[in-house]
Amino acid sequence: MxxxxxxxxxxxxxxxxAGVEKYGLGRWKNILTDPQFASPLANxxxxxxxxxxxxxxGGDYGSNSRGNVRINWFEEINKLLLTYQEPSKSSVNKRRAPPYKAMIYEALSSIDDPKGTDAKTMVKFLEPKYDVTKNFRKLLTAKLRNLVLNGAEWRP
Amino acid sequence: MxxxxxxxxxxxxxxxxAGVEKYGLGRWKNILTDPQFASPLANxxxxxxxxxxxxxxGGDYGSNSRGNVRINWFEEINKLLLTYQEPSKSSVNKRRAPPYKAMIYEALSSIDDPKGTDAKTMVKFLEPKYDVTKNFRKLLTAKLRNLVLNGAEWRP
DNA sequence: CCTTAGGGATAGGGTTGC
DNA sequence: TGCAACCCTATCCCTAAG
Structure with a gap:
């Protein structure tokens, strides 16, 4: 229902x-919690x-001035993986986090899904295996973005 | 024109x-994409x-919109399972509840019954294995419903 | 977790043609 | 004219991305 x-x-x-006037575009939660607008917008x-x-x-809100297009990073990364050559492994250290590219490769390989995966799933997979920092998710996302935007040379 | x-x-x-009977009122797109109805309603x-x-x-549709759904969720889920690929497992954590899709898959696989199972049985099977929330049954049912209605992409 | 952006679906009023 | 079929679009839903 x-x-x-x-x-x-x-x-x-x-x-x-009035709320948009006061806070600007895209501040919807701010407008809602402002006591000035909370009452009329209660429901x-x-x-x-x-x-x-x-x-x-008039239907054109959201296409921002820079004309940004949202990228599905993980789909892009999965494409790039096709060109990746796994490095000949020599030292197997289990505790310290390996380079991000290697972790991304490992995660995407292990989470074997034709539709790709997302950051949350990758973090869940990697976090228990390596001792990562608290802001690991943020760093991982940044790395993914960087790999895609810069052509991702898949060298370990 | x-x-x-x-x-x-x-x-x-x-x-x-028949589609309304199966999915309930207001699920027009679901009816349309169901292979059972796609052909006769092709255009x-x-x-x-x-x-x-x-x-x-008779013109009074909408006043109390969206009626109840009469799907046998578990029968449908069992069908969908045929397309599921079990993810290559890596980390085996026993305490925290895994994603719902994985639990559903595990429950349906373990409770080996040609006629399928029901929510009560699944909850009984899963509850002692994982530390789930109090409203686990409700969440599980909601997830089942969602999986069936939205074509069930079996992503972990 | 929570929020926003954006595409998609539905509800209900309106319009058209037989 | 009445009504079945179709159109318009405000509102609501879903989910990726941050």
Whole structure:
């Protein structure tokens, strides 16, 4: 059972508009928690605000000025893996984290999924095997991004 | 300009009716992509299905939208299992609950019953093995429902 | 975990053609 | 004219990415 359709009232639209005026675009949660707007928007979520603004904007909200296109990093990485040559292994150290490229290769190879995987799954796989830092996820994501953007020479 | 009017055939109406029976109201896209109904409804869109159902319902469709679903989830899940590839296992942690898909796969594989199983049995099997939350049964059922309705990509 | 961006699906009012 | 079939689009849903 989904939520029944709930039409926006003029009061709600005004509050949303004033909220965007005050906080700027994309600050939906901030608008919702501002005591100035919390009451009129009591039964709207931050996602509702985003959706409504998209309608009010004539449908072109979201295509930001730089024309960014979102990349599915993991799909890209999986493609690049086809060109990877696994290094001839010599020293097998289990504790310290190996270079990121090697870990990424290991994770993607082990998590054998034709559709690829995602960062969360990779972290879950790698974390118990190696003693990684607390912000491992962030670093791993950055590395993935870097590999894709820079042509990813798969040298260990 | 517009699409020429295309009257509904009895076969189409039957398929639509059976589809609603299986998935419940408001799951037009699911009906359309179900191999059981895809063929007879090949040249109808999800919106067409919704419109036709509204006509058949004497015009009061939507007032209490989205009825109940009558799927035998476990039968459906068992079918989907045929397409599942068990991930090459690497880390064996016994305490924390693995992803729901993995647990579902494990339960259905272990409870070897040609007729499939039910939620109660699955919970009984999984609960002592993993430390699950109190509302585990509810979450498990929700996951099963989601897997069936969304075509069940068996990603871990 | 939580939030945002964006594509997709649905609900319901409106329109068209027989 | 009435109604089946089709159109329009605000609202809501799903999920990748951060």
């Amino acid at each position: 989904a939520k029944p359709k709930q039409k926006w009232t003029p009061e709600e639209e005004e509050a949303l508009s 709207r979520s931050n996602v509702d605000l985003k959706d409504k603004w998209r309608n009010l904007s | 517009a699409k020429p009017k295309q009257k509904w055939t009895p076969e189409e109406e039957e398929a639509l009716s 109808r869109s999800n919106v067409d299905l919704k419109d036709k159902w509204r006509n058949l319902s």
